[in-house]
Amino acid sequence: MLGRNGAGKTTLLNIITNRIFPDTGEVLIDGIPVKENDDALKKVYMMSENNFYPAGMKIKEIYRWTKEFYPDFDTEYANKLADMFELSLNKTVKSLSTGYNSIFKIIIALSVNTPYVFLDEPVLGLDANHRDMFYRLLLEKYSESPSTYVLSTHLIEEVSNVIEHIIILKKGKIIKDESREDLMSYGYAVSGKVSLVDEFIIDKNVIGIDSIGGLKSAYIMGQVPKGNLPEGLEISKMDLQKLFIKLTDN
Amino acid sequence: MLGRNGAGKTTLLNIITNRIFPDTGEVLIDGIPVKENDDALKKVYMMSENNFYPAGMKIKEIYRWTKEFYPDFDTEYANKLADMFELSLNKTVKSLSTGYNSIFKIIIALSVNTPYVFLDEPVLGLDANHRDMFYRLLLEKYSESPSTYVLSTHLIEEVSNVIEHIIILKKGKIIKDESREDLMSYGYAVSGKVSLVDEFIIDKNVIGIDSIGGLKSAYIMGQVPKGNLPEGLEISKMDLQKLFIKLTDN
Structure with missing residues (x-):
């Protein structure tokens, strides 16, 4: 999902995940309205740019709580990824740099195993090496699991080899919704x-x-x-x- | 100037601009040590990722103060750029998004007309259209003026057509210092x-x-x-x- 700053990408993602409510219309997930419906919402994980986690909480505690809400969260895989990205699980959210603030959430998104995963600006602050690792892991994960991944990003050229389908938002409207090839x-x-x-x-x-x-x-x-x-x-x-x-x- | 997160890019820039002091060695600008030397420091402008401006100050006031310290600051050109980027000069620093927080500082860097201009992660949070505009303006400015511009960035592929010379830092050491072509x-x-x-x-x-x-x-x-x-x-x-x-x- 591509769009300029202010086009409405984050607003749309927040509506889909029931964090804010639409003025009109409704969101269906596999045919079920998401509004105040935990069964529908459990099918969806969203990685936000903003943090909704307590600033003093350690990453390993966040991972434990994530598993409470998403039972398919793969703790072993998350630990393996933390190792690959050199993220210390004993750090608190507030002690993380911009890059690692993205990384601890990327790891949840890749380990959560919900049918739908939304990632809002997942690579903000990541250096080229970590971005490259993330794209490879995402492709690997996607080839192994039937989940749908939706990325919102400004680094368009970089993701162009990773994506299958493109939605472009402009001033709150969808102006393109087609395969990358088309x-x-x-x-x-x-x-x-x-x-x-x-x-x-x-x-x-x-x-x-x-x-x-x-x-x-x-x-x-x-x-x-x-x-x-x-x-x-x-x-x-x-x-x-x-x-x-x-x-x-x- | 390229390097992974933590390689020492910002530390080096802060030493060059006398914001932090080296344990050993010294920084010369056109042969003159920068340490506590205003004449040398006036030849240098550095755009930081962090903000050193009062959060409640309006952008137009920041531009006025910049001209006090850097008399060659071109206010007319800065206003023209603000118009192009649709930055409102009456906004305060604290009211700006991540993207516009970069934009108001990019504009200073392009208007300040010092012999040396350092830009630390100048395009953080900018959408593709604004990044494209920035690279074009930088090339235009560079072709008209004899200033030296040093960029530190993680968006390597994007700048590869803009730069002439590359320095790569790794764990605090320079591992490459040569022309892009080489x-x-x-x-x-x-x-x-x-x-x-x-x-x-x-x-x-x-x-x-x-x-x-x-x-x-x-x-x-x-x-x-x-x-x-x-x-x-x-x-x-x-x-x-x-x-x-x-x-x-x-």
Whole structure:
């Protein structure tokens, strides 16, 4: 789930998980309304950017309480992940850095084993190595379990190889809801010598340009034109992040 | 300047800008020690992740005070940028979201016109559109002015087209200090059919693999081998973020 700051991603997730109430409409999980319904809510875990845990509580205690509410929480697996991320279970929530504040919640999300798992900005503050580890663990987990994972993130290019389906929110409305493959087919990039690229793009909807020396890449909205390309030009896939920026800029 | 969480990036920046003192060694700016030397310190602006501004102060007052200390601060340009980022100058520091907390400081860094500008994690909390705008503005500013800009960031792949020189810190030590071009020559990627790639990499130092269907990409540390490649294999540049992860993983 992608959207600019303020588009309504966190609000939507809070409505889905019954933390705030919709003015109109209702949320169904497997056909059951979530409103004041513990059976429906137990099917859902949400990792928030904000903390709802007592600041002085130790991580191991939080894991113990999580298991009380979500009996399928896999404590052994959570401990293994804590080890991999070098998170000390005896630390309190308030003593954690921004990165580790994300990590202790990522670990719950990966260990909780509910049918639906929502992650709101899961990699905030994580360094590249830990982000890479998280994406690998998520794919591994997803391939082994039938759960649905919904990520909300600003690091669009990085997740583009991890996701199957994309929902884009803009000012509270869903403007795209389709497979990654379909969405990516909206645009393409063309690269080559400046003069060749300039000639090619003259009648195209260009949304961005990168230049290095005598070479140029242009990012174009629209279907790849049929027929042969002029020699010296190369067509490649559009970068998801560039496409997102174009779709959500005003 | 790249490094994992805890590598010492912020500590180094704080030493350079005289906010904390080194146990040994000294910092020279254009040959002049910075320690308790206002003339040297006025050549440097540092954008911190932490806030040193009074929480109740309005952004426009912060900009006014910045001009007192840095007379070359360009108020007109700062106002123009605030407009572009849709930052309201009448807001107080404490009322800003994580993203706008970064944005008001980015604007100072781009308007301050000191010979040296340090930016510590400048894009924390920014959405993709605002990050894109920041990188463009930074390049524009850099092409017009002779200032040196040092960025510390975890979003490595994104900045890889913006930077000229890379310093990598690992556990308090500099492990790389070279041009982006030189650093990128340490590794490469090879792609093609699984069987061809597997054969090619048998005697190589492989640091990562991506697979899609019957195709595979392997990331390899080392120089691109001389001579002809087996047909059906393609060599491409290594992704800077992958290279960083390999160099800093334990």
